[in-house]
Amino acid sequence: MLSPSQRTCLYVAIALMETMTGRAQNTATSSLIVSMDVVSSISLEFVNVSGAGTQGTCSISGANTNAASVNFGIASLSGDNQSCVSFAANGSTSYTLSNNIYLFVTQSNIASGSYTLTASLPSSPPTGVTWVINSATLSTASTTISNGGNYGNNFGMYMQVTVQHTVASGNLSQTINLQATAN
């Protein structure tokens, strides 16, 4: 037989338990399973460096992308109308235009300390026109430009095009494909 005070205590305890039970029910749980497959990757971008636009280093269009362009202007044995292009006449037989182009290669999730850079032409240039990068003459075959490129550093390509005086006037625009491969 409970005393009045004991009965009151029991009622309070029951009420508290009901309250706690009610609170525990006022939650909802759920789970979300997230999955992904991380793979290695390399980025190659053309960049404008400090001083771009001055002679020897033309500014490129499409900087910080992998599809850039540079304008070498109109050239002949008498010179080039683009001040940023270095011009040299090779006697009266040809002229050479030269310019520095920079690219920037980064890697992600690769245990590689360097990369190999190769270049190729999608189609052969007209006879009498020669394209050179860092002393390597370009053709439709892949040509190694560097086999020890450092990630995260601007890589300078000294690009030259030599045009023989026998080449007919006209558009000599050329696409050059570059590829960086992790070593």
Added chain:
Amino acid sequence: MNKRLVHLCWLFALLVIMFVRSEGAFAQKPSASGTLSVQLQNGSGLQMTFQSNTSGVSLGNAGTSAASLAFGIVSAYGTPGTGITLVNGTSTFTVSTLFNIDVQQSGLSSTSYTLSASLSAAAPTGITYQIDSATLTTSSQSIQANGVYGNNIVHTFSAIVSTAASGSGGPTTGTQLTSTINFTATAN
């Protein structure tokens, strides 16, 4: 005359008796009565489901409380899949997507809920998970303090991936990495 009156009186009395008996017979037809006591207590509870966001990755088992979110193949310089945003940082890249959480309540006077989340196990090496701006761990992290019931509330799930090589602090490459995120909605 008096005799005839007496006969009529007896006849009336007989009819009354027959009528009363007839009524009594009707009154004695079998019958039963009962009372049904129905007990019902309206409780309170919450329900939480995941929903795909139209701008995010389509969830597996959307509309349930056990959904999946597949990023597929991710890389720093690859093309992200549909609904995935890719941002490159200095030594990390982040892939993120939107998803919705819908919390419904019943029997509550509460008008909002608190959402928290935790990882069921530590995140894979080289990867950090975030919901909105909260970095997830195996401990419960508050995601939202005042979620409104009955709304598809948009959240952002982000995976911040180290660009380091596997074995040098970066994630294992070329294999599917899976983590389970547990969410809890609690009525305020």
